[in-house]
Amino acid sequence: MANANAHISQGTSGPSVTCSALTFRWPDGTGVFDGLSLTVGRGRTGLVGANGSGKSTLLRLLAGGLRPAGGTVKVGGTLAHLPQNLTLDTALRVDEALGIAGRRRALRAIEAGDVREEHFESVGDDWDVEERALVTLGSLGLGDVGLDRTVGELSGGETVLLRLAALLLERPDVLLLDEPTNNLDLFARRRLYEAVDSWRSGVLIVVSHDRELLERVDRIAELRSGSVSWYGGGWSAYQEALAAQQEAAARMLRAADADVRRQKRELEETQIKLARRQRNSRKMDAERRAPKIVAGERKRSAQESAGKLRGLHEDRLEDARERREQAADAVRDDAEIRVDLPRTAVPAGRTVLRVQGLRPRYGRLREATFEVRGPERVALVGRNGAGKTTLLRTLAGQTEPLSGTAEVPVPLRFLPQRLDVLDAESSIAANVARTAPGVSDNHIRAQLARFLFRGARAEQLAGTLSGGERLRAALAAMLLASPAPQLLMLDEPTNNLDVGGVRQLTTALASYEGALLIAAHDLHFLESVGITRWLLVGEELRETDAGEVRELLESGGADSAEGAGPAGAESRAAGAREEAAVEPGA
Structure with a gap:
């Protein structure tokens, strides 16, 4: 994939990132960038763009995780990267994950009287490393974690913040964050927002669909069609500028449409006039009995004049069409998923889920008893590590409960966070065919077009596929399955989705007529899909409302004392591993 002209270098100037003529293709030949050039200087930059535009790929290229096929990447200063899919060894102690375990051991040895040179070399000038680590953890809401616990005892959201703490302790000149708020509850997001607010030391580039996080950046860089456009200010300023651009683009498109119609009309009128003139000329020649040579000369002359005039109008029409295409390219395509799913309909009052005395194997939830009836839309909310994912997996039959029962008398489909319902080596159409045996290929492709996978796509x-495209493909596989699901369970479905992707997901779920059970931290999304019941997951399961959920999660009051209670530390650690966005053995 790399060639002799592609390289990544470490600059010696001030903090900056520069790409020159950057080209990258995936091994299957799919192109991502072709000659991309940009420079990012000090300050906080939000990198936005549609799912599949290459945002995460660009960060991996900047971090050296991928090699470009051409061009150069130059980084001024040290660089740290928080990837979207974080992988940590759950057996690591917190100080090991922070990268300070060796310095801590050396400090302990020196304090005990061991003055060997190797200990002083290990510590260097970092004599306050423990204090800095605890302050950094505290600033991210991890003040009670301590340095001697293991990663496996933390929830997925806490693990993301722990990795961010490790990067901040490195004091990098360039910090890259890829969808850092994924898997974070509102309380944890507040801590991350504060860390971004306080960034002053160099270059910060953050890829995110979190509008509140993007309000905190100094500028927005939009990646679209392989090039970058810059907008000053945060998300709101970007949206205002974009709206003004789109209004102007729409005006230009309307004017271009009118010009094409006018040029077509003039061409048609010219053709009619020329045809009438030719008929009159032939009639006059016949009446005057003009010699054939004279009549022929007149005919050739008339044809040349007609050809020039017709060509002039055809050129004008072609120019008008080109201007229309250019104007149309400037107008964004806000395509939405439109799909008809009548087989998913559930009559009001029909029981689709009955849970009795259920105690999940992991997490803090002691017992759950509830029912879902008819086309209810139920949200499972709670702090990181509360046990939402574990409860969904138990209801889906993927994890055995310690006690109690869960009955699902209707067809059920479960879409997990990792979207591992898809076979990565198979096409989108083949994945859908696997969940809908007996359905014709033509019908599958027609339905996939409504999920915005048209033709060869x-x-x-x-x-x-990008994260957002993968979600759309997985959703298609779920909703087009046979038998049609009358209970659909989703675990953090807005992770990795840009704003357009969230809108597409919302419109797709608007067509779904069955019951929904969704675990999510994105309250704006939950409200937009018409949640009818809110269930707060903690040591017990209780009904609440959107207002209380927002207040509790933002304040950290919703079961914030994680790890306490009868579930015990061992159960909490196992539950956290169930929900963590990490994999063992990194």
Whole structure:
């Protein structure tokens, strides 16, 4: 994939990132960038763009995780990268995950009287490393974690913040954050927002769909069609500028449409006039009995004049069409998923889920008893590590409960956070066919077009899709399944989705007529899909409302004392591993 002209270098000037003529293709030949150039200087930059535009790929190229096929990447200063899919060894102690375990051991040895040179070399000038680590953890809401606990005892959201703490302790000149608020509850997001607010030391580039986080950046860089456009200010300023651009683009498109119609009309009128003139000329020649040579000369002359005039109008029409295409390219395509799913309908009052005395194997939830009836839309909310994912997995039959029962008398489909319902080596169409045996290929492709996978896109391998595209493909596989699901369970479905992707997901779920059970931290999304019941997950399961959920999660009051209670530390650690966005053995 790399060639002799592609390289990544470490600059010696001030903090900055520069790409020159950057080109990158995936091994299957799919192109991402072709000659991309940009420079990012000091300050906080939000990198936005549609799912599949290459935002995460660009960060990996900047961090050296991928090699470009051409061009150069130059980084001024040291660089740290928080990837979207974080991988940590759950057996690590917190100080090991922070990268300070060796310095801590050396400090302990020196304090005990061991004055060997190797200990002083290990500590260097970092004599306050423990204090700095605890302050950094505290600033991210991890003040009670301590340095001697293990990663496996932390929830997925806490693990993301722990990794961010490790990067901040490195004091990098350039910090890259890829969707850092994924898996974070509102309390944890507040801590992350504060860390971004306080960034002053160099270059910060954050890829995110979190509008509140993007309000905190100094500028927005939009990646679209392989190039970057810059907008001053945060998300609101970007949206205002974009709206003004789109209004102007729409005006230009309307004017271009009118010009095309006018040029077509003038061409048609010219053709009619020329045809009438030719008929009159032939009639006059016949009446005057003009010699053939004279009549022929007149005919050739008339044809040349007609050809020039017709060509002039055809050129004008072609120019008008080109201007219309250019104007149309400037107008954004806000395509939405439109799908008809009548087989998912559930009559009001029909029981689709009955839970009795259920105690999940992991997490803090002692017992759950509830029912879902008819086309209810139920939200499972709670702090990181509360046990939402574990409860969904138990209801889906993927994890055995310690006690109690869960009955699902209707067809059920469960879409997990990792979207591992898709076979990465198979096409989108093949993945849908696997969940809908007996359905014709033509019908599958027609339905996939309504999920915005049109024509050859249906043949794209699932493993090459962006996060948002993968969600859309997985959702298609779930909703088009046979039998049609009358209970759909989703675990953090807005992770990795840009704002347009969230809108597409919302419109797709608007067409779904069955019951929904959704675990999510994005309250704006939950409210937009019409949640009818809110269930707060803690040591017990209780009904609440959106207002209380927002207040509790933002304040950290919703079961914030994680790890306390009868569930015990061992159960909490196992539950956290169930919900963590990490994998063992990194």
